[in-house]
Amino acid sequence: MQEQQKNTGLVWFRNNLRVNDNISLKKSIENNNKTFAVYFFDPKLFQEDAYGFKKTAKFRAKFLIETIADLQRNLANLNITLLTYFDSPENKLQKLCKEYAVTDIYTQKEWTKEETETNKKIRKKLPSDISFVEDYDQFLYHPNTVSKDFSKIPNVFTAFRKKLEKTVAVQEENNISKLSSDNLLEIKTEIPTLENLGFSDFKIPNKTAFPFLGGESEALKRLDNYFFETKKVAFYKKTRNGLVGTDYSTKFSAWLANGSISAKTIYWKIKEFENEFGANQSTYWVIFELIWRDYFKYISLKYNNKIFKIGGILDKDYQWYNYQKDINKWIYGETKDDFVNANMIELKKTGWMSNRGRQNVASYFAKELLLDWRIGAAYFESLLIDYDVHSNYGNWMYVAGVGNDPRDRKFNTKLQAERYDSKYKFRKLWLEKTLF
Known part of the structure; x- marks a missing residue:
């Protein structure tokens, strides 16, 4: 009897830094005998831009380090190794593929200029027999369900929203399975420190409206607190224009931005809250804001690099x-x-x-x-x-x-x-x- 071919999947994390509702992770686990993961602290993202600003300054850098440490722990609980490098993906990915006999790379699909240029450099170096699987995984409404032609996306938000709400359903979350402990790699890598990335350690003032840590665990804790412990979500529309304190708004945006939580997870939690405590304008308004977030992504898909002109x-x-x-x-x-x-x-x-x-x-x-x-x-x-x-x-x-x-x-x-x-x-x- 012919022995089954052994496949190794590599999940390259980008702005999808979570284990829950992660399609790249799900696909790798389902289609391969082994799965491991990698995250690159790309040096390009910590350099100065054309205007003299560091592309990623100390606040987001610290939040990112906390996020990756949490991701590493959550993946370890699924018996998946996360390797981390202060290096560019185009430098390192090919070597990792060779070293661990990778057959498939899974990653989040990006379409803005810098990310697509990185992809081109990677593909040039990768052997043609390694499949490169990209998935849109940062939307509330998946692009496949919204449009076959992004040039037809309306230029006015209200037209976009009304059509979406009437005709498109939000997909279910993706469930992730735990693997056996022999899936873990023996190698361990160090997560870069703030100092490695070119910053001194610092403390944020106590009066900040965003005192939260990075990572999926913190995102889910905030979700539970804002929805079910305090039920503040029921007053969101009245408080959302506030300026002082942690609870005038959901504060989900930082975790959404690096993908520590998915928009779908938030949506289905709102539905759970509405089933238990009733829907109102405020619970709807959180969904409304998630649709705005989607809309800017669709405008970027429609107009590409014009958004930077x-x-x-x-x-x-x-x-x-x-x-x-x-x-x-x-x-x-x-x-x-x-x-x-x-x-x-x-x-x-x-x-x-x-x-x-x-x-x-x-x-x-x-x-x-x-x-x-x-x-x-x-x-x-x-x-x-x-x-x-x-x-x-x-x-x-x-x-x-x-x-x-x-x-x-x-x-x-x-x-x-x-x-x-x-x-x-x-x-x-x-x-x-x-x-x-």
Whole structure:
């Protein structure tokens, strides 16, 4: 009798840093005799960009290290080894495939410029008999169920949302099986430290609105707390424009951004909550925000690298400036606007800013100072713990008037401060002795 061919699957983790509802992991386990995993702390992502900002600054770097440590533990519980390297995937992947006789690589499908360039470099080096399996695994509504032609995605969110809600179902989560202990590799690697990545250790101020650790375990703990322990989700629509504290919003965005939790997991937990305690506008509004997140991904699929161009997806020919003095004043919270300043200081000290704050400081940067919006987007990319390429550039285009806002609005930051911080609670928290 012919012996069954032995296949080895390698799961290359990108922004899908979880074991629950992970299609790459599921496919590798189901289709191979052995499975192991790898994560690369790619040096490119810790270097300076064209504007002089580190692409990944200390806040997201720390959150990422915590996330990978948690992923390694969770995979070990499934008897899967996670190897980690401070190296680029195009440098190391081929060697790993050779060393462990890998037959199949499984990874999350990415489509933005830097990620696809990395893929091309990898494929050039890989032997042709190694299959390279990519899956969209960062959506609420899977692309296969949404459109066969991304060029037909509507340019207005409401049209997109209404059609989706009417005609498309959210898929079930993928269940992952535990393997036998002989699947584990004998080799162990070290997770890089902050110092390895070029940073000194630091502490985030206690008054931060985002005091959470990275990793799937923390994400699931927050989900359970926000939904079932405190039932704060039932008030989300009323509190979501808040500025102070941990519970004015879900705070899921950082874990969603690096894939520590899937949008589907959140969706089905909301459905569970609604079945037990009833649905209301607030529970729906969390789903509404997840659809916005999907929408920016679909806009990125539709327009590709146009989301990084100065004219945006509308090819607008506005006059933009890059006065370093004005950029620095914005970064350091030294503008003429105290509401903008408080938000920018919060970002600089914690790597976090509320959604309300982001809209105001971005509008001030692009519409008041008339500065090249891509510089602001790059600064957010560097600093924000919850940076997500599609949401970040989608939102910046929107606010700068080169994206999906048909009204091309400008935020009145003074009125916004009066409305959302009438008692100066937020500004007092971050401006401290500067103004008070």
